[in-house]
Amino acid sequence: MRYKSAFDIIGPIMVGPSSSHTAGAVRIGKMARELFRCLPEKLVVTFYGSFAETYKGHGTAVAIVAGVLSFDTNDERIPDAIEIAEKLGVTIEFLISKKQTEHANTVNLELKTQKDVLNLTAVSIGGGSIQLTELNHQPTFTESASGHGLVVSTNEPKLAEAQINTALERPIFVRIQDLHNESVIFIETVSEITQNLLEKIKNMSSITTVFSTTG
Known part of the structure; x- marks a missing residue:
């Protein structure tokens, strides 16, 4: 669900x-x-x-x-x-x-x-x-039952992915795509995307933008 x-x-x-x-x-x-x-x-x-x-x-x-x-x-x-x-x-x-x-x-x-x-x-x-x-x-994204998603832009995709993996309970789908001079990471997770978690990710040194797809 x-x-x-x-x-x-x-x-x-x-x-x-x-x-x-x-x-x-x-x-x-x-x-x-x-x-x-x-x-x-x-x-x-x-x-x-x-x-x-x-x-x-x-x-x-x-x-x-x-x-x-x-x-x-x-x-x-x-x-x-x-x-x-x-x-x-x-x-x-x-x-x-x-x-x-x-x-x-x-x-x-x-x-x-x-x-x-x-x-x-x-x-x-x-x-x-x-x-x-x-x-x-x-x-x-592909269709999934995870319920929570993040869209992250970064200049350091490997570092960003490692930092986010540490912050999230269980990232279950990750895809990286180039966009102009940056990379965009698409993540689906079972972790609840709280405001505190969003702020934590926003403050990571490797992150330029983070957006939760969960309403």
Whole structure:
């Protein structure tokens, strides 16, 4: 079972209406922003499955943009995120695709500046939890029952992996992928991703960014 408690199903404190379609979408956008490291000049969002059918009514579109603006799931500015982003100079394009995906709540984000491009595909699996499935068209996580995940960027992948292995109770899936001038480590674990654990990993000498995929 992927859910460990009622809070995994209910989701985080958020601006609604849905933990899957709103809170999860905010967290996908925020993860993309943290990996991209800057506000994009252009954002292209492609919705699949249930997201493609309901992204307007359930606030998924504004939620994705809010995440790219680094808003939290409970930020009262979420409903105005598209307008705020456009005022900041971000060009936004929303697309829908009829392509079949394994999960109904699937979205692809492409963040662009004149120098860099980041392409990311992720799914909102419920309760505000998300799963990153592709980064720059390369597979990342596989479907698993672990329930907890981390996405870590680092300039020292071997050291970072060793430090994180020490911090976590039992990392059960690790994959490393190059991204621009850094490496990204994808980790699934049975360890609960507490705020204290996140802070501990953030403060490691080898880590530049860490993001929990658990809602």
